[in-house]
Amino acid sequence: MGLIGRPVAGDPAFDYSPALRTARDRGDLWTSDRLDLFLADPEAMYPGQWMGSPPIRSAKQRADLLCVLGGQ
Numbered sequence: 001m002g003l004i005g006r007p008v009a010g011d012p013a014f015d016y017s018p019a020l021r022t023a024r025d026r027g028d029l030w031t032s033d034r035l036d037l038f039l040a041d042p043e044a045m046y047p048g049q050w051m052g053s054p055p056i057r058s059a060k061q062r063a064d065l066l067c068v069l070g071g072q
Helices: 018-025 032-040 059-069
Strands: none
Touching: 032 059
């Protein structure tokens, strides 16, 4: 199962940052657009998140990742 349609910070077994838990609590769901924005700049989308991943600037690389993460 992919991430599309699932809640942000939705895995109960994972210790998410307060920023991602807040997103979950307000009802944010992963959509293709939201995942694309997150991959492009995680810190800008959810300031204070703990992922530590650098932004993926390449639209092609993000599209490829969306195919895998989204389960498409």
